[in-house]
Amino acid sequence: MATLVSFHAHPDDECIVAGGVMRKAFEEGHRVVLVVATRGEVGEVPDGFLDDGEELWQRRVQETHASAEVLGAKRVEFLGYTDSGMMGEPRNDVPGTFWQADVEEAAQRLAEILREEQADVLTVYDDNGGYGHPDHIQVHRVGMRAAELAGTPRVYEATSNSDEMRRGMEEAVRTGQLKAEDLPDFEDGAEFGKPEEILTARVDVAAYLPQKRAAMRAHASQISEESFFLAMPDEGFAQAFGVEWFIRAGQGPGITETDLMAGL
Numbered sequence: 001m002a003t004l005v006s007f008h009a010h011p012d013d014e015c016i017v018a019g020g021v022m023r024k025a026f027e028e029g030h031r032v033v034l035v036v037a038t039r040g041e042v043g044e045v046p047d048g049f050l051d052d053g054e055e056l057w058q059r060r061v062q063e064t065h066a067s068a069e070v071l072g073a074k075r076v077e078f079l080g081y082t083d084s085g086m087m088g089e090p091r092n093d094v095p096g097t098f099w100q101a102d103v104e105e106a107a108q109r110l111a112e113i114l115r116e117e118q119a120d121v122l123t124v125y126d127d128n129g130g131y132g133h134p135d136h137i138q139v140h141r142v143g144m145r146a147a148e149l150a151g152t153p154r155v156y157e158a159t160s161n162s163d164e165m166r167r168g169m170e171e172a173v174r175t176g177q178l179k180a181e182d183l184p185d186f187e188d189g190a191e192f193g194k195p196e197e198i199l200t201a202r203v204d205v206a207a208y209l210p211q212k213r214a215a216m217r218a219h220a221s222q223i224s225e226e227s228f229f230l231a232m233p234d235e236g237f238a239q240a241f242g243v244e245w246f247i248r249a250g251q252g253p254g255i256t257e258t259d260l261m262a263g264l
Contacts, residue, residue, distance in 0.1 A: 002264035009135035015215035020205020026072025107145035114150035160193025200251035
């Protein structure tokens with residue numbers, strides 16, 4: 001048995017970009033640990049969704065534990081920072097947000113967990129945080145440094161295959177599986193994922209799509225049944241989320257790995 005630590009910025013991130021590899025590791029007998037930098041304090045919910053006196057972060061913590069149970073994570077930790085909001089928002093400059101965190105200090109917090117768990121594998125995000133969110137970029141910076149401090153031997157940067165994503169969405173629209181107006185509203189010119197040529201790991205997680213989708217449903221405050229993630233037909237969901245992509249320093253060129261836990 002080996003240990004996989006999956007590090008994320010906000011509640012619900014874990015099921016979208018790494019839920020499959022988490023559940024896969026669990027199914028194969030490994031220990032899975034989920035670490036989240038913030039409690040997602042600035043998410044949005046409809047009026048009346050929360051109970052009287054309930055704060056959004058409280059609900060999102062509950063949802064994270066429910067998601068973690070579905071994905072097989074046996075330990076959930078929050079680093080204690082607050083949500084920085086989207087890039088360019090005034091909240092980016094608020095003390096205590098993850099974007100304002102001292103990288104060395106935050107890395108020490110994560111490294112302590114990595115040492116306690118004797119982690120064999122750590123997942124973080126790519127250097128652009130997948131799509132430019134400040135907290136996701138900080139996950140990359142903090143996670144990479146924490147792995148250095150703790151001596152964690154394998155670090156994978158979770159990302160998206162931007163070439164495959166474009167091809168898949170164009171095909172889904174062409175075949176009528178997805179309406180053009182239902183495509184995610186990404187900012188024009190924003191970098192989303194990484195080109196196929198620099199990816200090093202392609203993990204087929206199709207066998208774990210039921211758990212991945214159930215984990216998304218656990219985050220009901222942020223992922224409604226009408227959302228892009230859950231409104232898709234099963235075939236479209238499998239095309240969009242049946243493979244998870246990673247970059248590992250020192251691997252490649254090209255995609256040379258299909259299992260983050262291989263040999264452990």
